[in-house]
Amino acid sequence: MKYVRRFMSWLASRLLVVTLILALAVTVFYYAMNMANIQVVLKDGMAARVKIQMGMTDGQELDKFFVTDLIAYDERQLSPYYDGYNVRGIDHRLDMGYAWLWPWSDQVTLEVSERVPGIDGRAKESRAEALVAVGGAEALNPPAWKASRYRVTLRLVQVGDSKYWKITDLTRIGDLDD
DSSP: OHHHHHHHHHHHHHHHHHHHHHHHHHHHHHHHHHHHHHHHHHHHHHHHHHHHHTTSSOSTTGGGTBOHHHHHHHHHTOOGGGTTEEEEEEEEEEEEOOOOOOTTOOEEEEEEEEEEEEEEEEEOHHHHHHHHHHHOGGGGSOOOOOOEEEEEEEEEEEETTEEEEEEEEEEEEEEOOO
């Protein structure tokens, strides 16, 4: 009987260790999967938002990344800052902060830093003379993008039969000092 009890104790301890290892592996897998999806949504969504600001796209793809209410609010915030320019390309950089996400979480909030160090474009022919008169020859190039920090909230949203991460809140919390 003594040997059976020892064997059962040994078996139970090994099962506990295996269960803990499997639980850790599942947690790490879901964390990595969700954070990869969140990173793609953030990078592509914020880049699409900048492209709309600069007049490169019309904004039809924003519903892939943002909830409808946020798109409507963001469109009211658009400025005509880049209206006089033909922007052909941008170098968009987004740095994400750290966020912990449990496998059963359906919302996450994190801070991101957005920079656009390179803007490829020129003033539109119709506006070139007026821009040169006001700002000189340097005004023919698009103005620099203001590097900013944002607090972003993403939520797992049900769309049809699937769930997708979408940006539900975007709050500018300050400028970046370069």
